[in-house]
Amino acid sequence: MTIFVSTDWLAGELGKSDLVILDASLFLPGTPRDPRAEFAAAHIPGAAYMDLPGLSDPDDPTPGQLPPDAMMTQHMQALGVNADSRIIIYDNSPVHSAARGWWMMRVYGLGVSAAILDGGLPKWLAEGRPTESGAATPAPGNAVARLDRATVRSKADILANLASNDAQLLDARGAGRFTGAEAEPRPGMASGHIPGSRNIPSSAFFAADNSMKQDDELRRLFIDAGTDFDRPVITTCGSGVTAAIILAALESLGKKDVALYDGSWSEWGFDPATPKATGAA
Structure with missing residues (x-):
């Protein structure tokens, strides 16, 4: 499966037993938006709510960090993900957060057949395609998540890279x-x-119809x-969400030596000891 699938493709696959x-x-x-409430109001038929905001390490003070294997496994099984599932991730967010969900599938070994819906829910709705409302109750799955940190970078890795300059840093x-020039959203x-x-900027990657x-x-x-x-390349952003857009974009162009700094500015910007620059690059 490619990184991106079209709305036409997904419309033709709805209802298949191996599709999540x-x-x-x-x-x-x-x-001032509630993703869970918006999901309950209208979502693609058969979809389940991933709860990306809540799927993070509860013991890490930096927000949005990758969760423990057991937590990811429990969450994915509750969403009906099986070892052989084809997983399609979409969003209805201006930050195009589906890329983060896709990347998480990859690093936990669940992404062999995972893809992003190109254009997401906005494109799906603009084309007049069907939605349904209410909560999703999928049958439990059997997928097991095992985090592989080969494409995950830490603050220590970034500090070392400042000295070596081995990898390029791209901020989304x-x-x-x-x-x-603008204040960060976190006080x-x-x-x-x-x-x-x-x-x-992550917004630069998308066309007028919300597709990449x-x-x-x-x-x-x-x-x-x-x-x-x-x-x-190491990608970074505010909290590891839009950094996944850059990673997906590079991979779609055939570049594989790309990693993501999971802590991103939420970790770096809160640490008074880390070096910081302002102004244009």
């Missing part, structure tokens, strides 16, 4: 947050960016940001 559709909608802190936050967090990183840009148009975003396709 998950709503991974998530909003930035302070956004908006330009104002990256430069420090008490420093503004700015990790020294040496480049900025490609493709081919030369997509590649141009990276070239304009000074990306060297021959060097590894």
